[in-house]
Amino acid sequence: MNQLAPTPFSPYRIFSANAWAKFRADTPLTLTAEELERIRSMNDPVDLDEVKRIYLSLSRLLSAHVEASQLLFEQRQKFLSGQGSTQKTPFLIGIAGSVAVGKSTTARLLQLLLGRWPSSPKVALITTDGFLYPNAVLEAKGLMRRKGFPESYDVNAILRFLSDVKAGAPRVTAPVYSHFYYDVTPGKRETIDRPDILIFEGLNVLQVQKMPPDGMAVPFVSDFFDYSIYVDAEETDIHRWYIDRFMELRTTAFQQEESFFHRYAKIADAEARQIAEDLWANINAVNLHENILPTRPRADLILKKGPNHLTEQVALRKL
Template identity: 50%
Template sequence: MTTSLKRDRYTPYISFSRQEWAERSGDALLQLQDYDLEQLHGMNEPLTQEEITQVYLPLAHLLNLYVKSSQQLHTATSSFLGSQTLKVPYIIGIAGSVAVGKSTTARVLQKLLQAWPDHPRVDLVTTDGFLYPNKTLEANNIMNRKGFPESYDIKRLVHFLADVKSGKERVAAPLYSHLEYDVLPGQLQWIEQPDVVIVEGVNVLQVRPRQQQKDPAVFVSDFFDFSIYVDASEKDIRKWYISRFESLRATAFQNPDSFFHRYAHLSDTATVELATQIWNDINKPNLEQNIAPTRYRASLILEKGHHHFVQSIKLRKT
């Protein structure tokens, strides 16, 4: 640990090897059963008890300390004001490329954090629901840029987070169907004053150029108390994306109701060629132009190796 601290003395981050990070779980003894692991990991993405213990448990322990400190600050503020102020949720943002594993990170952290008695109510919201409906994307001729910043109803997302952070009793988030590849009309997820809210999405750390702002600049990340970026090399993410596409072709795409059912009968070779084309035309440019540049805005960076497991961690100095 001493080596890492010395090496990063004049950078915004403290770097940890996986082994160094694993030593920081403190007295946290939370465990997930095997059946939980099956429910938490993404397609073609390994998740082991060792990954939970060495990476996510120390992270959950750190976040638990931050949430407790936030709650203590709320108590101190109420004492100063001489009245009980409204407690607001602690918001954690999780960003990263398509297929990098940020959804698994979000689900695991939700499971671990809600096991602590200090904050048992932990909600998870994905920003997919804040995409514009397909009909709107088609009308604006940006269907091929789905996932890019302009494909999201950022104003609605900002208003949602503002309501959550103001302590509003019930706040609604739109829902998205990966089967239909579209926002579900009239279907909502209700957030009712939880202790912690995890917000996961590819562009949650994105900021728009100020010259495009008609109103005062307010960004999604302005509402985050802590943010995480799940990182990996473009070569590895591309490989994971293609592998996932192959698996979906053999499973979800077989459903006649799937938006991608048209690809269900592709050959193995054609599937790889199509997935590679989609990656090169859409996901790679979005990663390089919009997602990866936000990496160093995060409070913490999880750096994955080619095996899909976290190999090192960077924690922003406070």
């Protein structure tokens, strides 16, 4: 059964983009066109109209969840007669989806919008890219063509990071990834210091793993999330966006000699396109089908994009 189909058995309520826009209510637009231009990814046409249609309502919904979480914390404190922890834990938002679908733009947009609510929450953003094993390790394990698959990540490091953040630990650090060098940056760390909200974005953040037969506790990355979002689109569209982005990068970042992909800037267009098609068919499409798409029904909210890369439908999990 397709859980996203608008049937009585679906766990989701489905809204068109125009219907979803009405939930904005009186939420003000706190973003400028210049700021949006700085944060959106290559070939992502999101504009202020898209922010008004989709993201202001989403920001309002997430703010309501954050406030409800804080209220629950206060009520639990009263229930425990002050014997519980006095440290509120950050509200964690997980964002998942395929490569080239626009996860990064969504994450950066929400970071800006949520941070500008009247309560001025401190909003941090971390991607899972930094938790990939370094290329040297992937090479040694024969996993370079499995980069982005679950086995290419240091899952234990991710779990330790999220556990420390959720525990309210000060100055938790995460490794930093360079898309220019296509590798984890040695010795470079990003510090998270007790944010009110943490957005954690990556391909496989909603994935589960095989359960042990003896009932031992097995933590999943998604166990730490208070809310989860899946950025979705038809595979034919994601495929096209991926190829278009690869070809455009040949004329921009790949032109620099220090770039990991510089060699692709010096070959003919036809050969470059063939390489991009191979990367899609044998790596990214496989990862999408085996690991990413199966996690979509686990999300609290799904943003479904159309061929023009703009959101056409929002699926909201019923309470």
